[in-house]
Structure formats: structure tokens, C-alpha cells
Amino acid sequence: MAENILLVEDEEKLARMVEMELRYEGYEVAKAFDGRSGLEQALSGKYDLVLLDIMLPQLSGMEVLRRLRRESDLPVIMLTARDSVIDKVSGLDSGADDYITKPFAIEELLARIRAALRKRSVRSGKILTAGDLVMDVERHQVTVKGQSVELTKKEFDLLHQLLENKGRVLTREALLDSVWGFDFVGETNSVDVYIRFLRSKIDEAFGFKLIHTVRGVGYVIRED
């Protein structure tokens, strides 16, 4: 589930360069070369973040931002020319999440993208539940019947994944992908072992059964 980035930039050479770097980092990238189509695509709901040049044909970046902000709070990072300082100020005022002046080091751009995406993911601080179990994602806290349960990072991530897919059976492979990362090599029974850890801290400790094994398929959380 790579993040989708929309790049709105009319200088094709720069756009191609940035696109390449972003893809290399594992992002999905779409491009628009003018303000009008950029706005249109940004509103499509397909993207997680927009990189928006200020100087654009058809509709200026500022204008795109202003219109976008009427309907969406999609994260936007403005790309501004070196000496157009005024843009910086008014851009942030009209709702950009960040700005970066051209020419920029790609590393800095990447850092800002990460920060903007992180900010968004915090925004949607959600609570997941299953029976008596409550997970507060941003607080990184899990309670059962009001009582706090201490989980390590892997345990937490695994439980998180299962809760996000409550009722759906997840294969070991799918869990490895999402919790351990796709670049995991070789045979391992880590998932099984961590399921065991979770069961002993949750199911056994509180005397019910949330985590079910589906033989030959995988694991699932069911609240019954």
C-alpha cells in the first residue's frame, strides 16, 4: 500500500527528475502539468499528498491550493522559486502544510513528505475495538476491560493489523508483509510465535477468545 503522490509541476524536466526519485523511494507518483488538471486530479480522492508548484499555467498554484482547501484537507507541500518569498508566507497562510524553495535537495523534500504524511496519519487518531479490547493507536495503548495491557512494538503492530481487518482471515504471509515488511527473507514462524504472545497477554490473561486460528489459512479476530 504505497502512498500516492500527485506532482503538479510544469517544468517537465524537473517533474521527471522528482518523479524518478519518489518512485525509487517506493511512492506511487502521478503528474499534472497545469493548475487546472492538477486541481481536478487532486480532488479525485486518489492521492495522499500533493506537491504543488506555485508558478503554473492555467491556474496558479496559490489558486489551486485555495480551491482545493474549500473541499479537502489533503496535505499539500508548495514548491516555490528561490526569491518569491512572498509566496512562502501567503502559501502557509492559505493552508499549505509546508513549502520548499527550488532548487531543493531531494533528501529535504523526502523528509518533508514523510513529515506531512505522518502529520496526516496522526490526525486520524483512531480507536479500534473488539469485544472488551480497546486499542488507541496514537497513544499506543491497549486496554481490556479498562485494564492496560503492555505490548511490545511487534505485538502491537500485529494486533493492530488484525484489528484493522477484524473478521477477515489474514494469512501468515499477509501479516508478514504488513507487520514485518515485504523484504522479509526465508522461512520463519515469527507470526505463530507472536500470535502466541498476544494470546497469552490477552486471551489467556482475561479468559476469553478473540484470536482464532483458521487451520490451513491464517488468523482472525472475531468478537463472539
Place this chain on the structure above:
Amino acid sequence: MAENILLVEDEEKLARMVEMELRYEGYEVAKAFDGRSGLEQALSGKYDLVLLDIMLPQLSGMEVLRRLRRESDLPVIMLTARDSVIDKVSGLDSGADDYITKPFAIEELLARIRAALRKRSVRSGKILTAGDLVMDVERHQVTVKGQSVELTKKEFDLLHQLLENKGRVLTREALLDSVWGFDFVGETNSVDVYIRFLRSKIDEAFGFKLIHTVRGVGYVIRED
């Protein structure tokens, strides 16, 4: 409670003119005619905003800004000569809130002053607490059980960030972004070290535990 504005400007004629206009608008105004005394007054804590000329005897405006920013987040609007674009850029980069080029219309200056003061009043005027700890953001002061705790700027900013997100776990990267800035390069454990400083000044000195480590994730302030 009129806002106090410090005007640092060596052209006396201009200074007198601006002072008159500001007073007419209901602001309290103090003046300084060189960088050194300007910096000194700015640091006194009496002012809500500084108008800072770039060209100053003794200590340039840029230098004043730089030193001021080491200890304070007081809003600063730079006054720059017509075409000194370089100054504009590096001024904002080094932490000015806005700039205006001379000669300027007084109405524009007033608008920017209002904007800067508004921005500040949104960001602060706030008291943050966690257990027995109280942070007065504006006064840049922290007390525990009524007893004042001396913190350096970085320590303060880090604690501030943690308090603003009390209960939410913040990653090292997020803290680096918000406290140290994006342009931080390379590997560093500065966050860890500053957490240690805070712990020794707060948790250890007063015998409780506010700052918690969430292994594999980051740090969080929890008051329980």
C-alpha cells in the same frame, strides 16, 4: 492591555514616523537605534513584537534576529531595503515571521503586525500542564510544584512539543522535525540526550515519572 512593540531602526526620521502611526493605532512603542541595544531590549521580555531593520549599526538586523532566536520565539517583522532579496530569504529562514520592504505603506505594515500578533496568540497564551508540572509558553517558564525549573531553549521546545501532544507517542523523527527542523542532517541521538536532560531536571529532581519511553516507537508524557 495594549500590545508592546519594539522598533529597532536607526533612521530616526522613519522611526519617529512609524512610532507615531503605531501609537495612533493604540500600540505601546519603544525604540532602539542600534542592534546591540535592540537585542538587549528584545530579550527583556517586555515586548509582544519586534520591528527590526536589516541595516543597523553595531550589530546587523540579521545578527540580532539570529541571537534573539536562540532564546526566544518573539514575533519579528524585518524591515528591508528595496532590492535586498537575499535578506528577505535568509531572514525568513532564520526565523523572522514576516518582512516588509522599505518604503512601505503604513497600512501594509499595520496589516502585517496584526497578522503576526494573531499568529502568536493562536500559538500561545497558553498554559500546559502534566501532573505537578506547569508550562507557561509565553513566559517561557516551567515550574514543578511551584518551584521554577531552568530549561535551555532546546529543552524547553522539546518539553513543549511533548506537552502539546500529551498522551500521544511521538517518534524521534517527529520530534526532530518539530524541535530541530527539517534540515537536520545525518544520524543523531540528540533527542535521546535531551530526553535525558529533561528527565534529570524534572523526573529525577522531583521524584516522579512523566516522560515515558515506548520502546521501538518514541517518547510520551503520561501523568499517571
Place this chain on the structure above:
DNA sequence: ACCCATTTTTAAGAAAGCATAAAGTACCCT
């Protein structure tokens, strides 16, 4: 009921993450 594939459990070594002290650097003040 028995067997085999699958899953669970256990345990121990490896690795990662963290805390801390101390050295190093930059910068200002006098």
C-alpha cells in the same frame, strides 16, 4: 483410532534499542 500436517509452546542466542557519561564543537560574553 491413528497418522500426518499444522499449529502451539518453549527456550536460548542474536540483535536492536536505549540510557548514560563523557568528549567534542560552536558560539557568545567579557
Place this chain on the structure above:
DNA sequence: AGGGTACTTTATGCTTTCTTAAAAATGGGT
């Protein structure tokens, strides 16, 4: 210039977490 303060980096030991592997248990098909 020298001392002081704030900040950053480096190094080290320790603790927790993760991984692996192998033994024990379980379940379902025949």
C-alpha cells in the same frame, strides 16, 4: 584570548525484544 553555556557526537554497557529452532500438542481425514 579564555571561560562559560548550550548543543552535538561518540562510545559503551545494559535491557528488552526479536528470531530461530526444535519439541510438544492438536486436529481432521480416512
